[in-house]
Amino acid sequence: MSLGNLGNILMLTCLLASLIQALYLIYPHTSFGKININYRVLTRIIFITCLASFLLLIYLFLESNFNYQLVVNNSHSEKPLIYKIAGAWGNHEGSLLLWILVLSFFNFVFLETKIKNTEFKKYVISFQSLMIFGFTLFLLLTSNPFLATENITNEGLGLNPILQDLLLAIHPPILYVGYVGYSIVLSFAVGGMITNKIDQEWARWLHPWVIVSWIFLTAGIGLGSFWAYYELGWGGYWFWDPVENASLMPWLAGTALFHCVIILEKKNILQSWVILLSILTFSLSLIGTFLVRSGILNSVHTFASDPSRGLFILVFLAIILIISFTLYAIKAPTLDKKSKINIVSKEAGILANNWLLLSSLFVVFLGTLYPLAVDLFLQKSISVGPNYYVLSLMPILLLLLLIMIVGPVSKWQNDKLTNILFSISKLFILSLAIIFAFSIYFSELKLTQITLLTLCLTLMLVSIKNGIRTNRNYSIISPSLGKSLAHIGFGLLILSVIANTTFATEKIFQAQVDDLLVIDNYKFKFDKVNQTKGKNFNAITATFSLLDNKTVIETFKPEIRIYSNPPTVTSETSIVRKFLADIYIVMNIPENADFVNVRIHIKPMMSFIWFSIILMVLGGISSIFFRIKLIK
Amino acid sequence: MKTRSLIIIIFLFIFSPVAFAELKLTKEQDSRATELFKETRCLVCQSQTIYDSNSEMATDLKLYIIEQIIAGKSNYEIENQLVKNYGEWILMTPAFSQSNYFLWFGPFIILLLGAIMMLRYILKNNE
Amino acid sequence: MNKIKIIYFTPVVIVLIFLIFLFQLLNKDVKKLSSALIEKPVPEFEMQTLYSDITLLNSNDINSSNVALVNVWASWCIPCRAEHEILMLLSKIEGLDLYGINYKDKKINALNFIDNLGNPFKKIGVDKNGRSSMVWGVYGIPETFIIHKGTVIYKHIGPIHLNELENVILPILAKLL
Numbered sequence: 001m002s003l004g005n006l007g008n009i010l011m012l013t014c015l016l017a018s019l020i021q022a023l024y025l026i027y028p029h030t031s032f033g034k035i036n037i038n039y040r041v042l043t044r045i046i047f048i049t050c051l052a053s054f055l056l057l058i059y060l061f062l063e064s065n066f067n068y069q070l071v072v073n074n075s076h077s078e079k080p081l082i083y084k085i086a087g088a089w090g091n092h093e094g095s096l097l098l099w100i101l102v103l104s105f106f107n108f109v110f111l112e113t114k115i116k117n118t119e120f121k122k123y124v125i126s127f128q129s130l131m132i133f134g135f136t137l138f139l140l141l142t143s144n145p146f147l148a149t150e151n152i153t154n155e156g157l158g159l160n161p162i163l164q165d166l167l168l169a170i171h172p173p174i175l176y177v178g179y180v181g182y183s184i185v186l187s188f189a190v191g192g193m194i195t196n197k198i199d200q201e202w203a204r205w206l207h208p209w210v211i212v213s214w215i216f217l218t219a220g221i222g223l224g225s226f227w228a229y230y231e232l233g234w235g236g237y238w239f240w241d242p243v244e245n246a247s248l249m250p251w252l253a254g255t256a257l258f259h260c261v262i263i264l265e266k267k268n269i270l271q272s273w274v275i276l277l278s279i280l281t282f283s284l285s286l287i288g289t290f291l292v293r294s295g296i297l298n299s300v301h302t303f304a305s306d307p308s309r310g311l312f313i314l315v316f317l318a319i320i321l322i323i324s325f326t327l328y329a330i331k332a333p334t335l336d337k338k339s340k341i342n343i344v345s346k347e348a349g350i351l352a353n354n355w356l357l358l359s360s361l362f363v364v365f366l367g368t369l370y371p372l373a374v375d376l377f378l379q380k381s382i383s384v385g386p387n388y389y390v391l392s393l394m395p396i397l398l399l400l401l402l403i404m405i406v407g408p409v410s411k412w413q414n415d416k417l418t419n420i421l422f423s424i425s426k427l428f429i430l431s432l433a434i435i436f437a438f439s440i441y442f443s444e445l446k447l448t449q450i451t452l453l454t455l456c457l458t459l460m461l462v463s464i465k466n467g468i469r470t471n472r473n474y475s476i477i478s479p480s481l482g483k484s485l486a487h488i489g490f491g492l493l494i495l496s497v498i499a500n501t502t503f504a505t506e507k508i509f510q511a512q513v514d515d516l517l518v519i520d521n522y523k524f525k526f527d528k529v530n531q532t533k534g535k536n537f538n539a540i541t542a543t544f545s546l547l548d549n550k551t552v553i554e555t556f557k558p559e560i561r562i563y564s565n566p567p568t569v570t571s572e573t574s575i576v577r578k579f580l581a582d583i584y585i586v587m588n589i590p591e592n593a594d595f596v597n598v599r600i601h602i603k604p605m606m607s608f609i610w611f612s613i614i615l616m617v618l619g620g621i622s623s624i625f626f627r628i629k630l631i632k
Numbered sequence: 633m634k635t636r637s638l639i640i641i642i643f644l645f646i647f648s649p650v651a652f653a654e655l656k657l658t659k660e661q662d663s664r665a666t667e668l669f670k671e672t673r674c675l676v677c678q679s680q681t682i683y684d685s686n687s688e689m690a691t692d693l694k695l696y697i698i699e700q701i702i703a704g705k706s707n708y709e710i711e712n713q714l715v716k717n718y719g720e721w722i723l724m725t726p727a728f729s730q731s732n733y734f735l736w737f738g739p740f741i742i743l744l745l746g747a748i749m750m751l752r753y754i755l756k757n758n759e
Numbered sequence: 760m761n762k763i764k765i766i767y768f769t770p771v772v773i774v775l776i777f778l779i780f781l782f783q784l785l786n787k788d789v790k791k792l793s794s795a796l797i798e799k800p801v802p803e804f805e806m807q808t809l810y811s812d813i814t815l816l817n818s819n820d821i822n823s824s825n826v827a828l829v830n831v832w833a834s835w836c837i838p839c840r841a842e843h844e845i846l847m848l849l850s851k852i853e854g855l856d857l858y859g860i861n862y863k864d865k866k867i868n869a870l871n872f873i874d875n876l877g878n879p880f881k882k883i884g885v886d887k888n889g890r891s892s893m894v895w896g897v898y899g900i901p902e903t904f905i906i907h908k909g910t911v912i913y914k915h916i917g918p919i920h921l922n923e924l925e926n927v928i929l930p931i932l933a934k935l936l
Contacts, residue, residue: 239679276770283774287781296784310785318778325771333764341754348754355746363739370735371721372784378731379797383673385681385724392739571686588686597686675898689898692889717802718896719795 004068007056007146014049014104015136017042021129024122025194039122040111046132047108050101057097057145058088066156069149070094075156078536079164086169092293093145095172099289100139102180103132106209110184115205117197124184124191131183134316142309161537161563161570167227171220175247178217179289182250182282184209185257189278190324193331198275203265206278208624210258215620217251222613233573233586235506235601237609240389242297245368246288249361253281256357259350266412267347269339272332273354279324284361286317296372342414349407356400363392394448397494401455404487405462408480424462431457442503449498456498459491482623489615496608506601512594519600522583523547524556529596537561539572542587542596546576554578558587558598582606661701668697668707672714673722681724794914795896801909802894806884809861809869816858816884822909824856826935829904830880831860831897834868839901842918843876849928850879854936859883862892862900907935 021042060068061084064077074094075087088094107128115121139145163169188206192198224247229237238244257277264274291297294310341347367384374380405428406420435454439445445453467484507519517524527543541559545552556574563570574585584601657665669683674690682690693714700710714722726732796802805817821827830846832839850857859880861869866885873883886892895904896914903915905928913931915923 234680234684236684241679272767279770290781294785296781307785314778314781314785317781321774321778322771325774329768329771330763332767339757341757343754343758351750351754355743355750359739359743359746362742366735366738370726370732373780374731376780376783376787380731381719381721381795382726382732383721383724384726384735385673387725388735392736396739396743692893696890696893716795717894718898 002067003056003060003065004146004148007053008140008144010049010053010056011136011140011144011146014046014053014100015133015140017045017049018129018133018136021046022126022133024126025130028119028122039125042129043107043111043125046129047104050097050104050132054088054097054101057094058085061085061088064156066153067149068145069147070145072149072153072156076536077155080535082166082169083164086163089172090163090169093139093143095176096135096139096143097145098173098176099180100132100135102176103128103135103183106181106184107132110187110209113205117195120191120195120197120202122191123194124187127190128184128187131187131320134319138309138312138316142312161561161568162231165227165231167223167230171223171227174216174223175220178213178215178220179247179250179285181209181213181216182254182285185213185278186282186320186324189275190327193275193327193335196331196335198264198271198335200265200268203261203274207258207261207265210254210261211620211624214251214254214258215617215624217247217254218613218620219617221247221251222610222617225613226610229606230573230575233571235504235584235586235599235603240367240384240386242368243292245364246292249288249364249368250281250284252357252361252364253277253284256354256361257281259353263347263350267339268337269341269347271335271337272328275328275332275335277354279321279328283317283321283324286313286320290314290317291368340413344410344415344417344420346407346410346412346415349403349410352403353400353407356396356403360393360396360400363389363396367392398452398455401452401459401491401494404490405455405459408466408483408487409462424458427461427465428454428458431455431461444502449502452498453495456491456495460488460495463487463491482619482621482626484619485622486616486619489612489617489619491612492608492615493612496605496612499605500603500609503604504602506599509598509600510593510595511598512596517544517598517600520602522600522602524585524600526598532559534561537563540589542598544574544585544598546583554583556583556585558585560587560589577607579607580604657698657701664707665694665698665701668701668710669694671711671724672697673724675718675722794911796904796911796914799911801906801911804891804894806860806886806891809859809866809873809883809885814882816860816882820882821858821906824881824906825854825908826932827856827858827906829858829860829895829906831862831892831895831900831902833862833864833900834872835864836862836900838918840872840876842901843879845919845921845924846879847877848924849932852932852936855932856881860892860895861885862897863887863889905931905935 021039024039057070060071061075062081064071064075064084066072070091070093071087074091075084079087089098107125110128111121111125185206188202188209189198192202221244224244225237228234228239257274257280260270260274260277263270290310290313294307294313296310341351367388371382371384374382405424409423410420431454435445435450435457438453439450463484467481467488505520507517509515509517511517511526513526513528515526517526523546525545525547527545529540529542532539532541539559539561541557544556544558546554546556554576556576558574559572561570561572562568571586571588576583581602581604584603586599586601588597588599590597666683670681672682672693674680674682674685674687674693676689677685677687680690682693697710700713705713711723715727720727726735728736801818801821803818805815808814808816821829828849830842832842846857849855857880859882861883863886869883869885884891889897895902899916901918903919904911905913905915912935915928919928
């Protein structure tokens with residue numbers, strides 16, 4: 001039996017098992033008792049077949065097995081080992097298989113949790129299996145990774161050299177754990193609605209799942225952004241590109257969601273809202289994947305890649321969404337508990353957080369889909385660039401920072417506004433003084449930026465103060481460490497982004513060897529140009545030295561790489577990270593010229609941007625860690 | 633017309649197409665040019681402005697914009713002509729036109745609606 | 760007793776409308792790419808021609824034809840080579856005038872190209888620096904425009920493949936001629 005056939009059999013098994021599992025949704029009380037006993041077995045079978053298939057696919061890439069079309073299209077025998085492996089998921093079919101694997105993995109882990117409510121558990125697993133079934137069917141019918149090569153060949157067409165990057169190799173798996181992880185959250189909502197169990201205990205079970213998914217989604221987005229900065233050579237890290245937005249939207253919904261799960265857990269209110277957000281988050285993941293894989297997002301100016309695939313995903317999306325939202329419509333009114341919320345309280349603060357995050361979500365959603373709508377209805381082509389997002393999000397961001405400052409320090413249930421304001425006033429004044437002093441020295445700062453920077457700094461200081469608390473049981477670090485870290489991270493992120501946008505400079509030179517290039521207070525010398533060789537490319541490398549008087553402080557080696565398979569030319573940036581700024585050099589060689597075009601960027605605060613994302617991820621991890629400690 | 637074409641061709645060959653800052657533009661013209669470059673989309677690149685891009689199309693458009701500035705056209709006129717040639721999508725920021733009202737006002741409407749819904753919920757439950 | 764509140768059905772309704780929207784997006788006639796020029800008059804332009812120092816090619820020429828096809832090409836453009844035989848076929852259609860715009864090319868290469876592959880064009884304009892073609896919104900050749908009585912009807916980006924000729928171009932031309 002060929003390996004491809006093995007792969008197909010594995011996925012067919014998965015298909016069958018998930019179908020049987022999903023049927024429980026319709027036939028829960030059937031007493032062909034087999035279903036009752038075997039749901040554990042089925043879940044395990046589903047996971048094992050998906051895992052085996054995925055490993056099999058990786059193996060095919062590893063051994064450069066060109067009997068399979070996918071390997072031919074995406075690999076080459078000369079590819080470095082690690083990129084051969086990454087090639088397995090660096091394409092539509094492989095990444096789809098990864099999707100299914102993550103779906104099944106979350107299903108499997110959920111099975112192993114110690115939730116005793118079997119009825120609830122089975123419904124969650126069944127709905128998750130329904131989604132696994134849909135995706136597996138999609139894979140087998142339209143996107144099978146194990147298809148045999150059509151025209152026998154000895155060599156692959158090679159992986160795009162831009163994708164030959166360690167960061168980009170790990171970005172999809174990490175992103176997917178987050179992106180797809182919210183599937184179990186949706187299943188939780190469906191299971192809870194069917195069994196009428198949306199309560200504090202349900203929230204307690206759900207909590208780790210929303211946090212874990214959030215952690216991975218945050219990390220995944222951060223990695224993608226980091227990669228874009230390092231690899232694309234454009235100097236930017238976020239472009240408000242539809243594909244980026246497709247990952248940001250679930251993140252915004254997911255962030256709103258876990259804040260509400262906390263309220264549900266503590267106060268037993270907002271049941272229907274939590275359900276709605278649970279459904280919304282994964283819906284956004286599904287919509288995102290639909291937009292990207294159906295070719296619609298590119299189709300405004302190129303031809304659609306494969307409309308039949310798009311139709312399948314759309315039908316599947318429709319089924320999942322309609323089931324979930326209809327269940328919501330029927331069940332939600334019965335699930336809400338009476339609540340008393342005071343306008344000055346932590347609960348209100350979290351509601352405000354939701355209001356602002358979802359408004360942001362709407363902005364991103366609108367910006368992404370508007371060109372499509374205008375094209376469809378008015379036959380006009382418009383494009384929505386970064387300015388739209390920045391302008392529209394600015395007021396929301398201001399309010400959000402304010403809420404993040406006062407919210408976490410507010411008491412549950414009821415608090416006095418004066419108390420809250422008093423508790424943050426000292427730090428606010430301190431921040432104001434610092435930023436004000438900066439603004440005198442740096443005249444580029446305008447009022448909006450000063451306001452935002454002050455709020456960011458206040459947020460960071462308040463969160464730091466909040467996070468360090470002496471307490472009998474926990475010594476110096478309190479369980480709210482996770483929250484504090486994440487909030488500090490967010491404050492630092494916005495602060496760094498504003499500083500970076502305001503103070504970044506760049507200059508373009510046409511340089512010849514021995515030229516001295518000056519930008520701001522930096523002096524660079526163009527030392528030499530020579531040819532170099534890499535594993536599967538030839539390169540022209542230029543060497544620049546950053547000088548302090550006559551001493552060389554740093555060396556830069558931007559290069560132009562020429563790959564043979566597929567024939568591509570890329571420009572590699574040379575980046576040197578100093579504490580407060582990155583120096584970013586890109587080179588480009590015009591035809592028939594005796595000089596090179598060099599772009600030197602000075603980008604302040606870049607490291608802080610990456611660090612802030614790490615802080616947010618650490619915040620998430622800490623909150624899970626402390627939960628585990630609390631349970632023990 | 634011919635002389636100008638000659639000058640442009642000389643510029644093309646002698647100067648880097650990208651080092652426009654060193655061409656004979658006044659400071660004000662140069663900053664106008666940069667502003668326009670950052671607002672014009674490079675149509676053959678994904679998500680880049682012609683300011684950021686090194687592609688041929690970006691270079692052509694930059695040259696065109698500079699010519700137009702030297703010829704005395706206003707930023708508004710230049711943008712309009714670009715839109716006339718290529719369509720509205722060549723501008724990074726969508727125009728504030730009737731067909732885009734929902735795009736620009738939508739977020740504020742939703743923000744307002746959201747605030748109302750949130751306040752209603754809090755006040756209703758506060759009896 | 761289940762309380763059914765209509766307001767909770769709002770999300771489903773929104774979702775249904777959104778799904779219909781997505782469906783429309785999928786089924787959109789992607790081949791009809793939007794161009795800023797569709798249903799607008801032929802843009803004003805003037806350029807020298809390939810074969811003569813005296814004759815010019817300008818918008819008047821295009822407007823004078825009942826149905827015109829303007830093709831932007833270059834000798835260095837490989838898809839243009841592939842497309843050329845389709846243009847030769849089209850040139851045989853009665854009542855259809857073909858005009859070429861030679862884009863950012865060397866005169867001698869362009870002449871060789873036509874000598875070797877044939878001349879389907881009534882006139883060939885020369886746009887050495889790509890400036891004159893800007894009014895056509897050219898950004899990636901080959902590009903082809905179909906014009907009816909001075910109004911731009913259709914823009915095709917990229918080479919015209921055989922199936923596109925059959926399924927798109929000829930039907931459009933049939934309606935106009």
